[in-house]
Amino acid sequence: MLLYTLRRLLLAVLVAFTVSIISFGLLRLSGDLAAAIAGPEATEAQIEAIRVDFGLDQPLVMQYVDWLLGALRFDFGNSFYFRDSVVSLVADRLPVTLTLGALAIMFALIVSIPLGVLAAVKQNTWIDRSALTIAVSGQAMPSFWFALILILVFAVNLRWLPVSGSGTWAHFILPAVALGYYATPAIMRLTRTGMLDVLASDYIRTARAKGVRPGKVLFKHALRNAVIPVVALAVVQFGFILSGSIVIETIFSLQGLGLLMWESIGRRDFPVVQAVLLLIAMMYVALAFIADLLNAWLDPRIRVA
Amino acid sequence: MAESLLDVQGLKVDIPLATGTLHAVRGIDFAVDKGETLCIVGESGCGKSLTSLALMNLLPRTAKRSADRLQFDGIDLLTYSEHGYSRLRGSRMAMIFQEPMTSLNPAYTIGDQLTEALLTHQPGSRRKARDRAIYLLERVGITGAANRLSQYPHQLSGGLRQRVMIAMSLMCGPDLIIADEPTTALDVTIQAQILHLLAELQRELGMALILITHDLGIVARIAHRVAVMYAGQVVETGTTEEVFNAPQHPYTLGLMDCIPVPGKTERGARLGSIPGVVPSLIGDLSGCAFRGRCPFATSQCDDAPRLRDISRDRACRCHFRPEERRVTAELVPGP
Numbered sequence: 001m002l003l004y005t006l007r008r009l010l011l012a013v014l015v016a017f018t019v020s021i022i023s024f025g026l027l028r029l030s031g032d033l034a035a036a037i038a039g040p041e042a043t044e045a046q047i048e049a050i051r052v053d054f055g056l057d058q059p060l061v062m063q064y065v066d067w068l069l070g071a072l073r074f075d076f077g078n079s080f081y082f083r084d085s086v087v088s089l090v091a092d093r094l095p096v097t098l099t100l101g102a103l104a105i106m107f108a109l110i111v112s113i114p115l116g117v118l119a120a121v122k123q124n125t126w127i128d129r130s131a132l133t134i135a136v137s138g139q140a141m142p143s144f145w146f147a148l149i150l151i152l153v154f155a156v157n158l159r160w161l162p163v164s165g166s167g168t169w170a171h172f173i174l175p176a177v178a179l180g181y182y183a184t185p186a187i188m189r190l191t192r193t194g195m196l197d198v199l200a201s202d203y204i205r206t207a208r209a210k211g212v213r214p215g216k217v218l219f220k221h222a223l224r225n226a227v228i229p230v231v232a233l234a235v236v237q238f239g240f241i242l243s244g245s246i247v248i249e250t251i252f253s254l255q256g257l258g259l260l261m262w263e264s265i266g267r268r269d270f271p272v273v274q275a276v277l278l279l280i281a282m283m284y285v286a287l288a289f290i291a292d293l294l295n296a297w298l299d300p301r302i303r304v305a
Numbered sequence: 306m307a308e309s310l311l312d313v314q315g316l317k318v319d320i321p322l323a324t325g326t327l328h329a330v331r332g333i334d335f336a337v338d339k340g341e342t343l344c345i346v347g348e349s350g351c352g353k354s355l356t357s358l359a360l361m362n363l364l365p366r367t368a369k370r371s372a373d374r375l376q377f378d379g380i381d382l383l384t385y386s387e388h389g390y391s392r393l394r395g396s397r398m399a400m401i402f403q404e405p406m407t408s409l410n411p412a413y414t415i416g417d418q419l420t421e422a423l424l425t426h427q428p429g430s431r432r433k434a435r436d437r438a439i440y441l442l443e444r445v446g447i448t449g450a451a452n453r454l455s456q457y458p459h460q461l462s463g464g465l466r467q468r469v470m471i472a473m474s475l476m477c478g479p480d481l482i483i484a485d486e487p488t489t490a491l492d493v494t495i496q497a498q499i500l501h502l503l504a505e506l507q508r509e510l511g512m513a514l515i516l517i518t519h520d521l522g523i524v525a526r527i528a529h530r531v532a533v534m535y536a537g538q539v540v541e542t543g544t545t546e547e548v549f550n551a552p553q554h555p556y557t558l559g560l561m562d563c564i565p566v567p568g569k570t571e572r573g574a575r576l577g578s579i580p581g582v583v584p585s586l587i588g589d590l591s592g593c594a595f596r597g598r599c600p601f602a603t604s605q606c607d608d609a610p611r612l613r614d615i616s617r618d619r620a621c622r623c624h625f626r627p628e629e630r631r632v633t634a635e636l637v638p639g640p
Contacts, residue, residue: 202407205363209402210422210473211395214387224412300457301411 004296012289019281020071024064027274036268037080067274076275081267086275089260094279096166097245097256100179103172104245105238107180108187113230116191117223123196131192135185143244147178147251164253175252179244183237190233194226201225228298235291239284308379309336310481310513311360315373318355318364318537325587329355329368331537334612339480342507342514344524344545346560347534350583353517354403356534357485360515361400362390378480396426399474401484401503405467405491409458415469416454422476434476441472445502464495471503481513489519496520500527521564525549530618533557536583536594539612543619553621555599555630593623601630 027033034051035042042050051057055066070076076086119131154174155163165171198204199222207221208214249258257276264272296302318330330352337343345353359370362382375382377398385393394400402408410418419441420434435454442450445468458466467487474482484503488496500520504527507514518524524531524545531548533541533556541554552558562577581598584590593599596606605624612622 202402202404203410206402206408206470206473207410208363208391209361209394209400211391211393211425212421213391213425221410221413225410228412299412301459 001296004302005293008289008292012285015288016282016285019285020068020278021064023274023277023281024067026277027270028060028063033270037270071275071278077271079264079269079272081264081269081272086271089272090257090275090279093255093257093260096254097242097249097258100172100175100245100249100254100256101238101242103176104180104241105183105234107176108183108237108241109234111180112184112188113191113227116188116230117195117218119188119192120195120199120226121218128192131188135188138181138185143178143182144247144251146181147175147248150174150178151251164251166252166254166256171252171254175245175248175254178251179241179248182244183234183241187230187234187237190230191226194229195222198222198226224298228295231294231298232291235287235294239287242283243280309376310339310341310378311337311515312374312376313360313372314375315371316356316359316375317371318352318359319369319371320365320367321369322587327587328589329537329586330359331586331590333532333534333537333539335532335539335542337481337513337515339513340507340511341529342504342516342527343530343532344528345515345517345532345534346519346521346524348519348579348583350586351534352537352586353534354485357400357483357515357517360483361394361398362387363394363400392426395422395479396477397479398481398483399477399479401467401470401474401482401487403486403489405463405470405487408470409466411458413457414454415456415458415461419454419469419473419476422473426477437476438472441475442469444475444506445469445472446498447472463491464499467491467495467499468502471499471506475506475510478510479512481515482507483515483517485517486519487516497523503527521560533560536590537586538594538622539620540595540622541620543615547619551627553615553619553627554595554623555601556595559598600632601625602633 032047034047034054034056037054038047038050055063058066074087076090078084079086079089082089115131115134119128122128151163151174154161161174162168162171204217204221207217212221245254245256246258246261248254249256250262253259257280261273261276263269264276313336314334315332316330316334317328317332320327320329333352333356335343335345345356347353355364355368358364359368360375360382362370362385364370372383377393380393382390409415413421416435416438419438420431423434423437424431438454439450442453447453447465447468453461453469458469461469471487482503487503488499491499500516500518500523503514503516504523506512507527516524516528528545531541531543531545532539533548533554535556541548541552541557543553548557549561552561556579559577559579563579579598584594584597591609592607593602593610596602599606608624610622610624612620614620
């Protein structure tokens with residue numbers, strides 16, 4: 001297990017390193033940063049001054065090393081727009097995004113796992129088919145459109161929940177549902193397929209032959225095995241949810257990382273964009289690493305390998 | 306005679322398919338007394354495994370079970386609910402399966418799965434259950450039993466896993482064990498060991514055993530009684546001695562020809578084989594199911610024979626007695 005963990009960790013570090021190069025490079029490729037910072041009315045001399053000021057006249061490799069060394073010390077420089085350090089900006093917004101992400105994945109799991117189990121147990125009945133319908137429509141609907149429908153129904157017409165903002169817990173419900181629903185179909189379908197496979201397996205028959213009660217057969221013997229790939233998927237989906245929060249936070253004006261990212265792109269606030277991009281990518285890498293460890297912990301056959 | 310432990314009459318298993326209903330088991334009768342070993346023999350696809358699953362009510366979802374009578378120690382199993390069955394399974398009737406490699410849950414340790422068998426029926430101390438598991442693992446010939454408890458199934462070989470399955474079936478001290486070809490998936494060298502172990506345990510613990518097998522050699526050594534199955538029917542039953550010394554049904558004769566007997570079969574002599582294959586079990590069968598492969602078939606065999614009692618414990622599903630038969634078709638010699 002230790003060797004396995006170390007191997008996975010090494011892989012995660014390599015991926016993180018690659019990601020940092022890409023997130024750094026992408027912004028440099030998006031045009032002349034100095035001109036963008038200076039604004040459309042700046043003179044040639046002003047642009048040149050900014051170029052030297054921000055170190056943009058240095059070779060690209062030096063710029064990257066500089067930025068990376070800073071990033072390793074959690075120093076991402078200052079925001080152009082807020083005149084505040086990027087780190088404190090991000091630290092302000094991160095809890096909102098994490099809360100939203102956690103609520104969304106919780107909603108997705110609470111809906112999709114029982115639905116997947118039910119669909120497998122009632123295979124080929126109307127229950128199975130309606131669960132599948134829910135899943136397919138979830139995959140077909142763009143999340144921003146679904147979010148607008150939710151706002152229309154629950155906020156505008158029924159007036160049960162607020163339209164936008166991030167003041168109270170009630171502000172999180174609609175965004176979490178909109179974001180979570182996006183992850184529901186994949187998790188539900190994987191749970192259903194996994195349960196169908198496992199329920200037809202010999203060791204389920206063994207459990208029944210031992211006299212284990214049907215409910216315990218389902219949840220102890222079957223779900224435990226069916227859920228192994230689901231856990232990995234859910235963790236990866238959590239990563240998708242965090243990046244998907246850019247759209248959802250913008251629609252609901254939730255003051256999270258996504259909205260910060262969105263606004264910073266508009267303001268050409270590149271230090272912020274770069275830092276958020278790196279942070280979300282790092283969280284993704286960390287989640288993939290956690291998914292591997294969870295998989296190994298749940299599946300004894302991997303644990304030993 | 307006292308009442309049998311297990312009394313089966315007219316047991317049928319039907320599986321609806323797109324092409325028609327598969328009548329896999331076509332009304333079979335047998336009984337097992339306390340402490341008795343019954344061997345069910347027959348070639349693949351004749352309904353042996355489905356019969357055993359039907360007894361445990363563990364048939365696949367699509368399969369339908371029916372019977373005229375299905376009694377276990379006076380309990381009418383036909384009216385038993387799934388809940389009632391789950392109280393019986395594992396505690397009073399246990400089963401050992403064909404596939405030890407896939408019959409243990411990969412996510413739990415051997416110890417967890419063994420103790421669960423006992424704790425399901427006798428809730429109580431884990432420690433006691435653990436002690437019983439260690440005792441039985443030693444009893445089935447597993448060394449270092451205490452350390453095995455924390456191992457996972459994938460860390461054990463097929464032979465060891467089947468020993469674990471046997472130990473698991475013994476956890477509650479059942480009255481009846483059903484073993485469905487428990488050695489088919491194992492190495493030849495392990496096969497005999499496992500079967501001898503089963504026979505020994507059966508004798509020592511005084512439980513009844515239904516053993517489903519191809520291995521006529523082991524049948525001759527451990528069975529009290531034999532039921533020969535063909536195409537979903539019992540074609541011959543009797544005590545082991547009678548069936549082996551004086552087989553009545555042409556199919557049983559054919560099976561006997563397929564095994565070499567030390568001292569009897571001449572060196573270099575060809576072993577027999579039964580030409581043809583088991584008929585399709587979809588739809589109704591007309592006449593004797595075996596007549597297409599029978600060297601003694603006559604026009605009379607177009608009528609289905611009944612299971613005819615020969616003596617109190619002995620029956621055969623053929624119109625003719627051995628002495629009445631005449632060869633009407635050449636037996637194809639073995640390859």
